[in-house]
Amino acid sequence: MAYWLIKSEPFKYSWEQFEEEGTTFWDGVRNYAARLHLRAMKKGDEALFYHSNEGLEVVGVAQVVREAYPDPTVPEEEGWVAVDVRAKKRMPMPVSLKKIKGDPMLREMALLKQSRLSVQPVREEEWTRILQLGGLKK
C-alpha cells in the first residue's frame, strides 16, 4: 500500500464538499509528473488531502476506490487520467504548512521541495508523522 498527497484549492473544491459527496473523481491533472503518480495509485491506497492557496493545511485523508481511467472531461486520445477517491477521515487537528515546515521529520516532504506538484508520493514515516500531528494516530 502506498501513500500520496493530493492538493485542491478550497474555493474550487474543498474538503467540506468532498465529505458531502463522499466519493468523487479526481480529474483535471495536466502535468506529466502528477499523471505518473495518478497512474501509480492502487485501489486502497490512501492520500492526504491538502488545501492549497487558502487554508494551507492537510485537512483529511482520502482513499483510492478506483484506479486510473481516462479523464472523462477531455478527449481520450490526450491521455489524461482520473481516479476515484473517497473521503475517509477528517483531521481532528488540521496540519498546517507552517507546522510541516517546522517539523524536522517532514523536512524532506515533496510538498516542501516540489511545491507545485499537485499529486505527490508521501513516505511511510511522513505519513505516520502527519497523522500523529493531525490527531489521527498516537
Next chain:
DNA sequence: GCCAACGTTGGC
C-alpha cells in the same frame, strides 16, 4: 536540441 518567452501554481 537549446534556450528565451511565456503561462501557471502557490506561498507570502
Next chain:
DNA sequence: GCCAACGTTGGC
C-alpha cells in the same frame, strides 16, 4: 498583488 519556481511552447 507580487514573485519565485517550474513547466511548456516555439523559433532557430
